[in-house]
Amino acid sequence: MTRVTIADVALHAQVSRSAVSKVLRDAYGVSPSMRARVLAAIDELGYRPHVAARALRGHTSTLGVLLPDLRNPFFPDLVDGVVEEIAGTGYEVVISQGGRGPASESRAIHALIDQSVGGIVLVAPLSPQSDLEAIAATVPVVVLGRHDRSPRYDAVFDDDEVGAELVVEHLAGLGHRRIAHIAHRDSSRGEPATLLQAIRARAYERAMVRLGLGEHADIAWTTYTEEGGHKGVGELLSRPEPPTAIFAGADLAAIGALAALREAGLAVPDDVSVAGYDNSWLAALAHISLTSVDQSGVTMGRTAGRLLLERIGGRTASARISITPTLVPRRTTAAVS
Amino acid sequence: MTRVTIADVALHAQVSRSAVSKVLRDAYGVSPSMRARVLAAIDELGYRPHVAARALRGHTSTLGVLLPDLRNPFFPDLVDGVVEEIAGTGYEVVISQGGRGPASESRAIHALIDQSVGGIVLVAPLSPQSDLEAIAATVPVVVLGRHDRSPRYDAVFDDDEVGAELVVEHLAGLGHRRIAHIAHRDSSRGEPATLLQAIRARAYERAMVRLGLGEHADIAWTTYTEEGGHKGVGELLSRPEPPTAIFAGADLAAIGALAALREAGLAVPDDVSVAGYDNSWLAALAHISLTSVDQSGVTMGRTAGRLLLERIGGRTASARISITPTLVPRRTTAAVS
DNA sequence: ATAGCAATGGAGAACGTTCTACATCCCGTC
DNA sequence: GACGGGATGTAGAACGTTCTCCATTGCTAT
Known part of the structure; x- marks a missing residue:
C-alpha cells in the first residue's frame, strides 16, 4: 500500500x-x-x-501547454507537434484550459506552474506582455500565436500578414470587391496588439487598401467561434451593401458564417464566398470544404517544443520565429457572379 | 529571483x-x-x-482528466462538466492525451499520477479492468464511458443500449430495413467488453433482431474517427445489397460517412440516412445537421467530478451511474424512398 | 615503500511543506 | 493561592528526492 x-x-x-x-x-x-x-x-x-520529491529538488519532467479552449479544431495540431518534438526526452505534456478572459487564463497558467512544469507553451494568451514576462522569469516560456518581441520568452507565429493577404488577393482575384472580415475581439479591454487576431484584422485592412478596395473594407468584430461567425454574418448582411465575400479569421468562425448564410437563404459560393483561417481538419471535411489558410499547426507545435527544450537547456537569447502560411482553396470560394 | x-x-x-x-x-x-x-x-x-512540497506531505490540489484524443468534439463537454463541478473546491484540472493504444494510454495515466493529482477521470480507457483497479489502489478513479462494475472505482456512462435502440427504432420507423452500423474496434486485441463501443455494437444487433431485421444487421468494424466512418461506408457500399441507413457509433464517424457517401454520389438523406452518436456541437452545425444521440456530456462530466470529490472525501463504496440518452433527429435521416 | 590519483561508494544536508507534540500564558475556581 | 484547563504559539520530525562532500579502495609512478 x-x-x-x-x-x-x-x-x-x-x-x-x-x-x-x-x-x-x-x-x-x-x-x-x-x-x-x-x-x-x-x-x-x-x-x-516520486515526481513531487524531485520537483522539490528542482527537477522537472513535465511540460505544460495552455490552450484557450478545447473546441478549436486547430489546437490539437499544435499539441501533436509539441508531443512529437519532445518524444524521447522523458518529458510528458499536460494541458490546461485557459478559458475566457485573462483572469481565468492566469489561473490556468499558475495551475500549470504550480505543477512545477519544466516549461510552458502558451497558445494565443490574452495576458499583457509584462505578465508573460513575469511568468517567464519563473519558468521557460514559448508563446504561440502572438507576434511579441520579448527578451524573456520565445515567440512562434505564422505570418498573419501574409495569410490575410493571400485570402484578400484570392478573393479579389475571383472578382470580389466587397470583401468583409470577421474579426475577434475579446471581452477584456486592452487585448495585446500583437495577438494574431489583431494582426489579421489590420493586415486585412492594409491588403484591401493596397488592392484599391479600401472603401469596401468592412470588419465585424465578434469572436473566433462558431457563434461569433454566425453573429458576424448577421451584422454584415444588415449593411446597405452586403459583402459578396467573407474572410473569417478562423475556421470555426467561418463555419458559423456558413450556417448563418444558409439560414439567410444565401448559397455558398454562388451568392457569397467564404474563406477561413487555420486549415483545421474541420475545413477539410468534405461536407464543408472550406477555403482556408494553412499555417501548419504541427510544424508550429514542433517549433515551440524545440524552442522550449532549448530554453530549458540553458539558452537565454530570445527567439522569434515566423512561419509562412499558404492558401488552400476549396469549394466555398468562387468567382463573383 | x-x-x-x-x-x-x-x-x-x-x-x-x-x-x-x-x-x-x-x-x-x-x-x-x-x-x-x-x-x-x-x-x-x-x-x-509550493505545490510539490505539499504533495510530498500528501496534499493535492489537482485533478487529472485523461482524454483518448483531443479531436473528438464530444470530449470538451465532459471536461466542461468536470470543471463546473469542481469549481470553488480549490482543485484545478489538467488534461492528458491518451493516444492510440493501451501502452501510450498507460504512460499518459502515469504521467498524471506522477503529478500527484488527487484523483483522475479516465475517459473511455482501453486498459483492462485489472490495470484500472491497480491504478485505483493508488489514487481515486472515475471511469467514464465504460459499463464496468468494479469495487475499486466508480463508473459513469450513458445507457448505450437505450441509445442504440433509439437510433435503430428511429430508422426502422422511417421504413428502413437495411440499417448498418459502423463500429469501433481498437487495434489492440482484448479490448474490454464493457467499453461503450462494444456495447453499442451489441445493442445495435439486438435491436435489429428484436425488430425482426436480424438478417439485415451488418457491422463495419473500423474506428470512431472521420477516417473510420469514411472507410466504413466504403465497406458497406461494396455489399451486394448496400444499406439504406447507417448508424455510426460516433458523430465523428458519421461525418466521415457523410463525406464518403457524397463522394460515392449518394444523397443524404434521399438515398441514404445517417445517424451519429454523442450529439456533439459538430452534429448541430447547420451544414451538417446530423441526427444523433444526446448523452449530455456536461452532465456526465459533472457526475464524474462529483463522484471523484466524494471519493477523495473518503467514500469507499463504489458507484455506478447510468445516464439515459435521448434522440435528436435532424436532417440526415428521412423516410426511405 | 609511499605519495598521488582515479574510481567507487556513502553520509547527510538541503528542498518547502504539514502536523504532532509540547510549552507557555491567562483565567476562573475552589 | 494553588490548580485545572482552554487558547495560543513553537519546535522539529517527517515526506522522497538530489547532490556536495568526504571516505575508502586499489593502482601507478616515483
Missing part, C-alpha cells in the same frame, strides 16, 4: 540511497555491477520515482 | 513557520491578530505555496 521509495530499493540492493540516486540519474561513479544490482531491485520492487 | 517560502513569510510576520502553515490550512489555534499579520505578510511578499 505504501509507496516504494529509493530507500526500499537501496535496502533491497544492499547499497546506499545515494547509490540508487546515482543510477537513476546516470551520474558519475557507478560500477557496472552496482548499476545492475540497483536496476534489478528497481524492477523487482516496481519502483517509480 | 529565489522563491518566497513559508519561512520568509514567518520572518516577515514575526511568527513561526508553524503559525503560517496553520493560517494557510485554516487549522485550529490561530488568534485573529496573528491570522491578520500572516495574511498581510503573505500578500506583501506575494507568497504562493
